[in-house]
Amino acid sequence: MNSTKELTIGFVGNPNCGKTTLFNAYTGANLKVANWPGVTVEKKEGAMRLHDETYRLVDLPGTYSLTSYTMEETVTRQYILSDDVDVIVDVADASALERNLYLTLQLIELGKPVVLALNMMDIVQERGMEIDLHRLPEMLGIPCVPVSARRRTGLEILIHTVAHHQDKAQGEKIIHHHDLETSRHKDVEEHHKYYAMVYTDEIEDKIDEIGERLKNAYPELDHLRWYAIKILENDQEIRERYPLDFSDILDQDYEKEIINQKFGFIEEIMAECVANRTKKAESTDRTDRILTHPVFGLPVFLLIMGLVFFLTFTVGDWLKGYFEVALEWMTEQAAAVLSAVGAGEMLISLITNGIIAGVGGILTFLPNIFILFLALAFLEDSGYMSRVAYVMDGIMGRIGLSGRAFLPMLLGFGCTVPAVMASRVLENPRDRLKTILITPFMSCSARLPIYVMFSELFFGDMAMLAAFSMYVLGLAMAILSAYVIKLADKGKETNMLLIELPEYKTPNAHTIYIYVSEKVKDYLSKAGTTIFVASILMWAVMNFGVHGFTSDMDQSFGAAIGKMLVPVFAPAGLGYWQIILALISGIAAKEVVVSSCSVLFGIGNVTTQTGMANLSALLGSMGFGAANAYALMVFCLLYVPCMAAVATIKRETGSWKWTGAMAAFQLVTAWVMAFLVFRIGSMFL
């Protein structure tokens, strides 16, 4: 078998059927990931070789049906119908065969070669369930291959089957749909010859009639039966594409009837082909008794989240420390090498303060990102993540967010960058945008030094309380924003919890590896490029003035901008150009606000006792008191997050428009809140 053309295999299946695991088992991490033309649905493509043949594998979006109600469905069916696909591999979760077969029947109806991959056979066996692998292909009329993507069994056999099934063997009578044996339909033998799924006489007559008319009007059209069924189902897209008059045939809604008859046939298949179904799923039920318990479900979830948080930030920050040391060493080395070769002051500054500081700063987040996604992959692959939506549904639902949005919000207390990335656990794009919008309000750890310094300077014994109040205020702002959006959304209620809960299983190392490495690569490449440009820009603003390059920050454009903005910030108690400049520099990274203050006010060792006393005295002489300090803390809490976070938001929303709108929203919120706090605070402090 030496075909010149490589075979293209389309992988189709329900969400959670292990399709991606199977796909990865063949292609490894060597994927081309892009979007389907015109839509934001991800398209994954890979290649593999077996016995000197090359196969092109395309992973289609997970879908339950081939109607045209969602983007995933439309993309999937259009691609399958195109000439690009030679063979369809329908991946089914064999442990939930009944539901998976619905898509299988629709795929068979398309009339292209289909091979059913019965995935998760290991789980089927574990549970003592048995599937009749001789009867099942007889009833469906297609090859059925047992595989386990996790254990990597049956993989080669599946591809063999695909290679041999590409020219669908026709002519044999393939099925026995018992309910229809009494049929008096004129072509019943003919139908049974080619189609697994044969409907009642009434429907078959109509399918024939529609098919006949389509054939006359569009002689070139392939897959006539499928189009006829779609028209009988009143599929809008197909009706519009072939606008013939079928009003005499479509005298009522046949869609439900067609679905019902398909599930009727599936029940028959299940009864004949699957034994010992009752024993299944007991272990999942036992686990769920605790994990989704009406009372204990919540504390268990909080405990698990606490652990994720601890690992990400405690262990992550510990590793991050080493990265930072390495970065410092690199900066020193670079500076030494550069000055040794006689590079100018400006170039040294650009490379060390601009590029290494900016891009290197991104690299230091790597341990956090890595650990976070390791933990998420673990939760996702074990099947727990889907349960979170259920456990948190009531609480988050009240502010119009999906239950899963809790996770990014919690992570926001550690660092906005991984938190925004974690919003990927949300399926609905609208929910993701909402979550990304409010996540930066969760006070990240980089903002803590600002609170510590200013609350110690101005609030004495109440310092702890003042700093802590920032966290509460941030949370309150996040909830308030979500609530306002919910009210504005009234009428188009999108939050209808409906999600499949897969069986629990032991997480698979390979799946986790692929998941984590994809996220890490993504983070480095996408955020990295944006950050590279942004760090050069920030460096230029801070190091260039009207007289060109300057190492004196108060001669820079930044300082000029700060002075210009004094009237804008004055009403909020922040009308000091040094403070404004420190805030601008804080966009590079929030903790920079502290170091900038020390530079701008000319006070070394700002974190020591004497340094603080000096700064306090200096600020006091400028009329900057406790109310100003609190307003500054509030502003730092709420205004635009750091460059790395903004770049991540851009990456995750895929839109500068949204990123800009969010930044504007945060700036306005920060100013308004600082203004209110300052005005009210001035009355008491």
Place this chain on the structure above:
Amino acid sequence: MRLYEGQKGSTLQVVHMDLPLQTERRLEVLGMLEGTKITVVNRKKRGAMIIKIRGTRFAVGESITKSIEVKEA
């Protein structure tokens, strides 16, 4: 009775669904139609539930469980 009133462990049969078209269609392709049997696996006070349809578990929100008319199977 409505689905949300179903007790944990009980098996019910769908009589009628009173949902937005989009949601109803999503449920239909999951195999939940009039006449389908549903098992209540777990439930929360406000009406969110974990149910089993044709061997698969789903989490459904109260807005859905309150809109589905069921009877004892």
